[in-house]
Amino acid sequence: MSTADDMKDPIPEVMPLIPLRDLVLFPNLVVPLFVGREKSIVALEEAMRGDHHVALVAQLLPDTQEPGVADLHVVGCVGTVLQELKLPDGTAKALVEGVARMRIVEFVSMEPYMQVRVEVVEEAATSDLETTALMRALVGDFEKAAELGKPIPQEVLMAAGAIEEPGRLADFIAFHLNLKSEEKQVVLEAIEPRDRLDKASLFLHKELQILELGSKIQNRVKESMSASQREYFLREQLKAIQQELGSYDEVQAEMDEYRSKIADAGMPEAVEEKALKEVGRLEKMPSAAAETGVIRTYLDWLVGLPWTTEDDEKLDLVEAKRILDEDHYGLEKVKERILEYLAVHKLTNAQRGPILCFVGPPGVGKTSIGKSIARSLGRKFIRMSLGGVRDEAEIRGHRRTYVGALPGRIIQSISTVHTRNPVFMMDEIDKVGVDFRGDPTSALLEVLDPEQNFAFQDHYLDVPLDLSQTMFLATANDRSTIPQALYDRLEVIEVPGYTRAEKFHIAKDFLVPKQLEQHGLTDERLDFTDEGIYTIIDYYTREAGVRGLERQVAAVCRQKTMRLAEGDDVATQVTRDTCESILGPYVHRPQVAERRGSPGVVAGLSVTPAGGDILFVECTKMPGKGQIILTGNMKSVMQESANTAVSFVRSKAERLMLDPDWLKNIDLHLHLPKGGVPKDGPSAGVTMFTAVASLLLNAPVKPDVAMTGEISLRGKVLPVGGIKEKLLAAHRAGMKEVLMPKQNERDLDEVPKEIKDDLSIHLLSTMDQILPLVLLPPLVGERPSLPPE
Numbered sequence: 146m147s148t149a150d151d152m153k154d155p156i157p158e159v160m161p162l163i164p165l166r167d168l169v170l171f172p173n174l175v176v177p178l179f180v181g182r183e184k185s186i187v188a189l190e191e192a193m194r195g196d197h198h199v200a201l202v203a204q205l206l207p208d209t210q211e212p213g214v215a216d217l218h219v220v221g222c223v224g225t226v227l228q229e230l231k232l233p234d235g236t237a238k239a240l241v242e243g244v245a246r247m248r249i250v251e252f253v254s255m256e257p258y259m260q261v262r263v264e265v266v267e268e269a270a271t272s273d274l275e276t277t278a279l280m281r282a283l284v285g286d287f288e289k290a291a292e293l294g295k296p297i298p299q300e301v302l303m304a305a306g307a308i309e310e311p312g313r314l315a316d317f318i319a320f321h322l323n324l325k326s327e328e329k330q331v332v333l334e335a336i337e338p339r340d341r342l343d344k345a346s347l348f349l350h351k352e353l354q355i356l357e358l359g360s361k362i363q364n365r366v367k368e369s370m371s372a373s374q375r376e377y378f379l380r381e382q383l384k385a386i387q388q389e390l391g392s393y394d395e396v397q398a399e400m401d402e403y404r405s406k407i408a409d410a411g412m413p414e415a416v417e418e419k420a421l422k423e424v425g426r427l428e429k430m431p432s433a434a435a436e437t438g439v440i441r442t443y444l445d446w447l448v449g450l451p452w453t454t455e456d457d458e459k460l461d462l463v464e465a466k467r468i469l470d471e472d473h474y475g476l477e478k479v480k481e482r483i484l485e486y487l488a489v490h491k492l493t494n495a496q497r498g499p500i501l502c503f504v505g506p507p508g509v510g511k512t513s514i515g516k517s518i519a520r521s522l523g524r525k526f527i528r529m530s531l532g533g534v535r536d537e538a539e540i541r542g543h544r545r546t547y548v549g550a551l552p553g554r555i556i557q558s559i560s561t562v563h564t565r566n567p568v569f570m571m572d573e574i575d576k577v578g579v580d581f582r583g584d585p586t587s588a589l590l591e592v593l594d595p596e597q598n599f600a601f602q603d604h605y606l607d608v609p610l611d612l613s614q615t616m617f618l619a620t621a622n623d624r625s626t627i628p629q630a631l632y633d634r635l636e637v638i639e640v641p642g643y644t645r646a647e648k649f650h651i652a653k654d655f656l657v658p659k660q661l662e663q664h665g666l667t668d669e670r671l672d673f674t675d676e677g678i679y680t681i682i683d684y685y686t687r688e689a690g691v692r693g694l695e696r697q698v699a700a701v702c703r704q705k706t707m708r709l710a711e712g713d714d715v716a717t718q719v720t721r722d723t724c725e726s727i728l729g730p731y732v733h734r735p736q737v738a739e740r741r742g743s744p745g746v747v748a749g750l751s752v753t754p755a756g757g758d759i760l761f762v763e764c765t766k767m768p769g770k771g772q773i774i775l776t777g778n779m780k781s782v783m784q785e786s787a788n789t790a791v792s793f794v795r796s797k798a799e800r801l802m803l804d805p806d807w808l809k810n811i812d813l814h815l816h817l818p819k820g821g822v823p824k825d826g827p828s829a830g831v832t833m834f835t836a837v838a839s840l841l842l843n844a845p846v847k848p849d850v851a852m853t854g855e856i857s858l859r860g861k862v863l864p865v866g867g868i869k870e871k872l873l874a875a876h877r878a879g880m881k882e883v884l885m886p887k888q889n890e891r892d893l894d895e896v897p898k899e900i901k902d903d904l905s906i907h908l909l910s911t912m913d914q915i916l917p918l919v920l921l922p923p924l925v926g927e928r929p930s931l932p933p934e
Contacts, residue, residue, distance in 0.1 A: 156198060156223055156244065156245065156247075156263075156265055157196065157198060158262055158263065159253055159260060159261070159262050159263075160192070160195075160198045160199060160200050160223070160260070160261065160263065161188035161189070161191045161192050161199050161200065161258055161259065161260055162188060162199070162200040162201075162202060162249075162258075162259040162260065162261045163178075163180065163185045163188050163189060163199055163200070163201055163202075163259075164182075164185065164202060164203075164204050164212045164216075164217055164259070165178075165201055165202065165203045165204065166203075166204055166207040167207045167326050168203065168326065169203050169222075169326055169329035169330050169333055170201045170221075170222040170224055170241065170243045171222060171243050171316035171317070171319065171320050171329075171332075171333065172222060172243040172244060172245050172246060172313070172316060173242075173243060173313055173316065173317075174242070174243050174316065174317070174320050175227070175240060175241070175242045175243075176240075176241060176243075177238065177239070177240055177241075178201075178238070178239045178240070178241045179236065179237075179238055180236060180237045180238070180239060181236040181237075182210075182211075184211075184257065184258045184259060185258070186235075186236070186237055187257050187258040188258035188259060188260075189226065189229065189237055189239060191258060192226050193226060193229055197225050197226045197227075198223060198224070198225060198226075198244070199223075199224050199225075199226060199241070200221055200223060200224075200247065200249070200261050200263055201221055201222050201223070201224045201241065201243075202217045202218050202219075202220075202221030202222075202249065203217075203218050203221065203326055203330055204216055204217060204218075205217065205218065207326070213255075214252055217249075218330060218334075219248055219249050220246065220247070220248050220249075220266075220330075220333060220334045221246075221247060221248075221249070221333075222243045222244070222245070222246060222247065222333065223243070223244045223245050223246075223247045223263065223265065224241040224242060224243050224244060225241065225242050225244050226239050226240070226241055227239075227240045227241065227242055228240040245265050245266070246265070246266040246268070246333065246336070247263040247264060247265050247266060248263065248264045248266055249261050249262075249263055249264075250262045250263060250264050266336055268312050268336070268338060269337065269338065276311050276338070276339055276342065279311075279339075279342050279343075279346065280311055280314055280342065282346065283314065283315070283318060283342060283345060283346050283349065284305055284306055284314070284318075286346070286349045286350065286353055287302065287305055287318050287349060288302055289353060290322075290349065290352060290353055290356055293353070293356035293357060293359075293360050294356060294359070294360065294363075295322075295352070295356060297321060301321050304317070305317055305318060305321075310338070311338035311339065311341070311342050312338035312341050312342075314342070314345075315332060315335075315338065315341040315342045315344070315345040316332065316333075316341070318345050318349060319332040319344075319345045319348065322348060322349060322352055324348055324352075328348055331344055332344050332345055332348070400424060400427070400428045403420075403424045403427075403444055403448070404421065404424060406448040407420045407421060407424070407444075407447075407448060410447070410448050410450075410452050410453075411452045411453035411454075412447070412452050413452070413609075415608070416447070416452075416608045416609075419608060420444060420447050420448070423440050423443060423444055423447075424444065426440060427440045427441065427444070439545060443545060443605075443606075446552055446556070446560065446605070446606065447606065447608075449560050449563075450556070450559065450560050450606075450610065451559065451560075451562075451563050451564050451565045452565070452610075453565070454563060454564050454565060455564055455565055455566045455614065456523060456524050456525060456564045456566055456567070457523065458522055458523055458524060458566070459522075459523045460487060460490070460491045460521070460522055460523075461521075462484060462487060462488055462491070464521060465483075465484060465487055465518075465521035465522075466480070466484060468517050468520055468521045469483065469484070469514075469517050469521070472510075472513060472514075472516070472517045472520075473510050473513065473514065473517065474647060474650050474651045474654060474655065475643060475644075475647045475650075475651075476509075476510070476514075476640065476641075478639075478895070479503070479514065479638055479639075479640055482638050483501075483514070483518060483638075486499070486501060487518075487521070487522070499635075499636035500593045500595075500617050500618070500619060500634055500635050500636065501618050501619070501635075501636055501638055502574065502618070502619040502620070502621060502627075502635035502636065502637050502638065503515075503618070503619070503620045503621075503638050503640050504620075504621045504622070504623075504624050504637050504638070504639055504640065505622070505639060505640030505641060505642070505689070505756075506622060506642050506688070506689035506690055506753075506756035506870075507622060507688075507689070507690050507692060508688060508689065508690020508691050508692030508693070509640050509641070509642060509643065509689060509690040509691070509756075510640070510690070510691075511572075511620040511640050512528060512570060512572055512620060514640070515528070515568060515570035515618045515620070518568055518616075518618065519567070519568035522568065522616075524564075524566060524567050524568050524616070525562040525564055525567040525568070526567065526568050526570070527558045527559075527561075527562055527567050527568070527569045527570065528570045528572055529554055529555070529558055529569070529570070529571055529572065530572045530573055531571055531572060531573050531574050531576065531577050531585070532572070532573035532576040532577075533576060533578060534577050534578065534585050535577075535578035535579065535585065536585065537584060537585050537587070537588045538553065538604070539553060539554055539585060540553045540554065540555060540585050540588035540589060540592070541553045541588045541603055541604045542556060542603045542604045542605035542606070543604060543605055544604045544605065544607075545605060545607075550605055551605060552603050552605040552606060553588075553603050553604070553605070555569075555592060555601070555603070555612075556603045556605070556606065556610070559610075559612075559615070565611065565612075565614050565615065566614040566615060566616070567615060567616070568615075568616045568618065569615050569616065569617050569618070570617075570618045570619070570620065571589070571593075571617065571618070571619045571620070572619075572620050573620060573621065573622070574586075574589075574619045574620065574621050574627060574631070575621035575622055575623050575624065575626045575627050576622075576626070577589075586627075586628045586630075586631050587628075587630075589631055590630055590631060590634065592612065592617065593617055593619070593631065593634045593635070594634050595613065598611075598612040598613055598615075599611050599612065599613040619635060624637060639869075641689075641756075641869050641870065641873065641895075642688075642689025642690065642756040642757065642870060642873050642874075643689065643690065643691060643873075644873060644876065644897055644899060644900055645679075645682060645683075645876065645877060646899055647897075648682050648691055648694060649675070649678055649679060649682060651691050651694075652673075652678045652681070652682070652691070652694055652695075652698060653673070653675075653678060656691065656694065656695045656698050657673045657678070657698055659695075660695065660698045660699050660702045661702060663699075663702075664699070664702040664703065664705070664706045665706060666702060666705060666706065666709075669716060670705065670709070670714070670716055670717070671701070671702065671705045671716075671717050671719065672716070672717070672718045672719065673698070673701075673719040674718055674719055674720050676720050676721055677718070677719035677720050677721065677723060677724055678719075680720075680721045680724045680725075681694060681697045681698065681701075681724055681728070682694060683733070684724075684731040684732065684733055684734070685697045685724065685728055685731070685732050685733065686732075686733070687732075687733045687877060687878075688756065689756025689757065689870070689873070689874075690756070697728060700727065700728060701719055701723070701724070701727050701728070704727045705717055743845060744839045744840050744842070744843050744844055744845050744846075744923075744924065745763060745764035745765055745836050745837075745839050745840030746761060746762070746763050746764075746836065746839075746845075746846070747761070747762050747832050747833075747835045747836040747839060747846050747852070747919075748760075748761055748832070748846075748850065748851040748852070748878070748880070749761070749762055749828075749829050749831075749832030749851065749852060749853060750828070750851050750852065750853040750871035750872075750874055750875055750883070751824070751826070751828065751829070751853075751867075751871070751874075752866065752867030752870045752871060753822075756870050756873070756874065757867065757869075757870030757871045757872070757873050757874030757875075758874050759851060759874055759875070759878045759880075760817065760824070760829065760832070761817070761818055762815065762816075762817060762829060762832045762833055762835075762836040763815070763816045763817070763818065763836070764813070764814070764815050764816075764833075764836040764837050764839070764840045765813075765814050765816075765840065766811045766812065766813055766814070766840060766841075767811060767812050767814070768810065768811060768812070769810070769811050769812025770809070770810075770812065771808045771809050771810075771811070771812070772812040772813075773787070773788065773791055773812075773813050773814075773815070774812060774813070774814040774815070775787050775815050775816075776814070776815075776816045776817075776820065777815075777816045777817030777818065777819070777820050777824065778817070778820045778821065778822060778823050778824055779817060779824055779825070780823060780824065780825030781825070782825050782826055782827055783817075783824055783825050783826060783827070783829060785827075786827050786829055786830040786833055786855070786856065787815050787833050789830060789856055789857070789858060790830060790833035790834035790836075790837055790856060791808075791813060791837055792858060793834060793856065793858060793860065793912065794834065794837050794838055794841065795807075795808060796858075797860075801838065801841070801842065803841055803842075807841065813837070815833060815836065815837070817829075826865075827855040827863075827865065828853050828854065828855055828865035828866075828867075829853075830854060830855045830856035831852050831853060831854035831855075831856055831862060831884065831909070831912070831915060832852050832853070834856055834912060834915065835852065835915055835916070835919060838916055838920075839920060842920065842923055843923045843924050844920040844921060844922065844923040844924070845920070845921045845924070846919050846920060846921070847882065847919050847920075847921060849879070849880050849881035849882060850880065850881070850882045850883070850884065850918075850919045851871075851875045851878070851880045851882075851883050851884075852883065852884035852885070852915070852919070853865055853868075853871050853883075853884070853885055853886075854884065854885060854886045854909060855886070856912055860911050860912045860913060861910070861911060861912070862886045862887070862909040862910060862911060862912060862914075862915075863886060863888070864886045864888035864889045865885075865886060865889065868885060868889050868892035868893070868895075868896070869892065869895045869896050871883075871885075872896050872900055872901075872904065872906075873896075873900060875904060876900050876903060876904060880904065881903075881904065881905060882904065882905045882906075882907065882918075882919075883904050883905070883906050883907070884907045884909055884915065884918065884919065885906065885907070885908060885909065886908070886909055886910075887908035887909060887910045889908075890908055893906070
């Protein structure tokens with residue numbers, strides 16, 4: 146090791162040069178220097194043999210291995226080597242003190258080391274007030290940097306405060322700021338002390354901004370970490386308390402189970418986030434809190450819903466047709482429309498389609514058609530009865546703020562079958578009620594709209610559930626009571642009542658075997674003959690469907706089962722006499738017998754929610770002052786039809802060979818039996834006209850004639866609805882002739898052929914055609930006839 150003896154020797158003009166990488170030496174500062182390049186080691190040794198002075202200049206690029214003249218800065222620092230230490234690997238370590246700024250004037254030699262001629266840069270003394278203020282601000286900012294986290298030792302701060310020379314202060318602060326080499330070189334090349342202070346102050350201000358921003362970020366992180374640590378400590382304390390109470394394992398296991406179920410449920414991201422939030426709330430709550438039960442129930446509903454679960458659908462139209470034929474006799478038009486629907490569903494593979502609504506009288510198989518559709522698709526079947534539902538919450542559920550709140554019946558049903566693509570039948574959609582608790586049909590608008598039900602939101606769940614994969618069906622008895630907005634979303638398929646022949650085949654092929662099996666009987670023990678089945682149809686039931694027919698068949702089976710239980714094991718044939726002995730006297734008799742030979746009594750045809758029906762119109766007269774009395778629970782439209790019929794008879798009195806003033810001395814009374822049933826509509830106009838004319842002419846109407854049609858004051862017969870149901874009712878009642886408007890002729894295409902073959906159908910254009918077709922000879926006087934006009 147060598148040591149310099151004299152530090153105050155004058156600076157020579159020519160001296161060795163050592164290029165510096167990533168290092169800038171300032172005057173009056175001491176730095177350690179590691180020398181590894183061969184030329185630099187030779188230059189260091191030459192300086193140690195001489196006066197210890199060496200020129201230290203920074204390279205333009207630190208990566209240059211053998212720098213030349215163009216690779217070095219011009220301004221550098223003259224340094225005095227205080228100590229030198231040879232290292233085992235051939236390199237050297239030196240302790241160098243900066244003496245003065247210098248500028249390279251000339252490169253004297255490049256081998257075996259760099260030797261340069263230098264010019265020492267003298268510094269001018271400056272001591273004005275502005276410079277003093279700038280020095281104090283620089284020291285203040287330097288201390289502020291230390292406060293903001295800059296690793297500056299305390300002794301360095303004290304030393305900076307003690308420096309009185311402006312240039313030296315700038316060099317000192319620039320060196321300890323750990324600036325980049327390029328920035329330190331800028332300060333080094335600033336010859337004027339005032340200029341050097343400005344540049345050092347600029348770099349220090351930039352460093353302060355970085356330090357302040359870093360401090361803000363660190364404070365935010367610290368606050369976040371503090372909150373996390375606080376939550377962690379609280380959780381650990383909670384765990385410790387739960388462990389002391391012996392409930393930690395159960396609570397944690399339950400939370401882990403909920404999280405696992407949520408992850409496996411396949412929920413949408415937003416729903417899963419909400420479910421996990423509820424788990425977090427439950428985890429923080431004391432187990433005895435009242436709300437824990439509410440949250441648990443809510444989570445159970447969420448994880449129990451089929452968010453992604455679907456049944457595999459296997460649709461074969463041939464198999465679907467076989468299933469429909471197997472489950473239902475007749476209904477060919479209905480089956481054809483269902484197969485069309487399924488074909489479109491198969492080819493397009495689209496779940497969104499029309500909502501089928503089966504409208505027809507009770508007992509014709511509307512609900513069982515839905516079951517057959519589900520069976521043909523291989524899907525699960527849900528039936529939800531809407532009859533009497535008056536609370537909107539039944540559909541959409543209650544909000545969780547209410548005690549005992551639950552989801553609506555739609556969500557409950559979907560959760561029960563645990564698949565999101567069942568066949569969902571809404572039964573009796575026309576019997577939904579409205580009261581102060583809301584309108585359930587309005588809640589159904591979203592469910593039954595394919596454009597909206599992909600995000601159905603139940604009030605209880607408060608998250609959207611996709612119902613677009615669910616196939617919705619509906620049934621109704623009376624389309625007129627379905628709200629228009631809801632009706633607009635449905636595709637209505639009329640399911641008509643059954644004919645007598647269809648009822649016979651349904652009873653023989655479906656109902657009788659079913660009831661025999663349910664009552665533990667065989668057809669050897671109880672044999673239903675064709676005569677017996679027809680007897681039940683004709684004399685013990687009068688309906689559009691077959692529900693009453695099935696009940697009567699069951700009644701016969703029960704009698705036989707009771708006798709078997711008593712030991713009477715004799716085979717029985719169900720004939721007309723057997724039916725009368727078991728079921729009692731005939732409940733229904735042919736209606737034509739009820740009105741034979743009675744002027745003023747006419748059979749009309751009507752349509753009810755239970756199908757077509759016979760509607761008798763009775764008319765009588767009594768001494769009076771021309772009053773027209775209408776009874777039988779007639780509504781306004783039917784009352785207008787009655788007045789129209791009377792007015793037309795009065796206008797045609799001369800042609801009917803009646804006294805023009807026939808109404809002056811009598812009161813006319815029109816009555817419709819079954820007064821407990823409201824009646825309305827214009828289709829009884831023809832019947833009322835015939836009844837009034839029959840009474841006044843004292844001429845009975847043929848007992849096997851029924852009629853329907855609206856009338857006008859001009860004598861026209863106008864079209865009406867429900868022709869198919871009315872003709873079926875006429876056929877069931879044993880009528881032989883039917884009068885109907887000619888404009889309804891196209892509706893006969895929907896009527897079964899066997900019905901049209903059994904009935905003589907007369908098509909009416911004007912009211913003049915009616916009386917010659919239906920009136921029998923008058924009981925007094927001649928048979929009337931309407932002469933041509």
